[in-house]
Amino acid sequence: MDYLNYYSLKKSRNHDELRSSPTEKILKLTNITYNFLFFLEGKVITKEKNPFFFKSNKVSKNLLKFPLSFIANKKNNFYILCSLKKDDLKKIGFLKTCTLLNIREFLFDYKTRYSSLISAGYSLHKWQHNNRYCGSCGSITKMDDNGNSIVCTKIKCGKKIFPVVYPTVIVSISCGKMILLARSLEWKKNLYSCLAGFCEQNESAEDAVKREVYEEVGLEVEKINYKYSQFWPFSSNLMLGFEAKVSPRKNAIKINKKEIDEAKWFSSNEIKSLCRKHQLILPKREAIAYSLIQDWIKKN
Template identity: 35%
Template sequence: MTTWLPGWLTTPPGSDDLVLAITGNSVVRSEGHWLVRWQEVESFAITGCAPVSLGQWGGEPLYVVELDADRLPETVEIIPLRDAILIMEDAPAEMLGTGFQVWQWWRDHRYCGRCGDVTGLHPLERAKWCEACGIPWYPRVAPCVIVVIRRENRMLLARSSRVKRHFYSLIAGFVEPGESLEQAVVREVKEETGLDVTNIRYRSSQPWPFPHQLMVGFFADYRSGDLVLQEDELADADWYGPEDLPPIPPATTIAGRLIRDMARELSQQREDQ
């Protein structure tokens, strides 16, 4: 497996350096390869958009750049980022996610959010720098909680009213200012389901580039309440055992992994009884 090492350079790419080519919210793949050489796509880059450093791929410098979709040859593949991460097993999901998040940060901070001046590069770290204000602008990361709620030998799974894919997934939401992660779990569960939870325990996390979340996963136990769904968030929800799971997200997602982890825990405890 090729080694992916996140990093930061202020120097532009050489003609033979690797680039992750994107257009809009999609990856540009050429001849089945997720990365291309800068000299192969330089002529298709959007005017004024220079490649941005991502780190190293297999020991080689790696950059991300946006290409003009109207000028791309018909021989390339345009793959939506969400499809690449959810469906394509050979996709380097972590690297793709980092690339899209870094590019969005770069695009959104070309000007200082305080004074409006053009930003430059910070000399020491991954940040845009406003000389007039003397402040850095770092890539944005939005923390979100996502939780499996257990009630005896079953878990709560819900289907979103917004997402078209017919997955049953988990309760999730953004952390608000002044909240701890655990407080966010309690609030989001109450808002979306009407339930109260207890025994909240951390499990794992995953960067999620839609557009810049850090998903923080928890297990929690049902304490009280009846299901009352927030209809603009959830279309359906119910309690499921490990033997009767509905369609769930793939294991490339934190939701899919948390559900599978809970299913194994429930199955093991049932065997031990």
């Protein structure tokens, strides 16, 4: 499995056309199988661990009463998001026997080829929920473009809002044969990862790397190289992965306790040994941090 693309949804060639088509048109096509993904206030609704348990060649009048959004299509399979409220569960009979699962736990525990579709649906659902009111005038908003944009209902305003992603840098920092790993205050015991942080306004990704590293551990990095990216659905981050080096003469760590709990230099052998003893926990395979760390280990 390509874990870097675990949550990244590859769009079909006609995705943009379908996404911007009226919902009524999309849901009345022939020779199409509609696969529904139900979310209730941030949790995914499943049946026997299957989130796409409800499929149909025709969308019922009852389902049309609820907010439906186009996620993606794969040939003749269309994937549709249905965002629900608590009271809605009583109105859709077949949902009464289903299970509500935390999205993060579900995607981590039940690895599936549909992970990118589920994460895309979750990101859209969360964005819709967070934009129920217009940021300009405070009026109620309504969905447009198959749920892929939102419009203010106040005629004089009419502001149109589109889904956003938040650029975030994450960096593996090395010094000779050592790599820097750190942990946040709220993380479980022994879990360490790479340093990361949001890009600020009017800031390049490379400058964000320099700033975040200096703010958190007091190190000045050099030779910053871009590696690869990954979409992280839980907070709609576009993770931009970098590697950087620190001079051996300037590798003294100064931890900012407001930012992180601990940071240490590790050798490749130390990482392997501590992981075997369960004294060190690395990020899950689905996280870009895991790939950055493993790439460094292979070289060292």
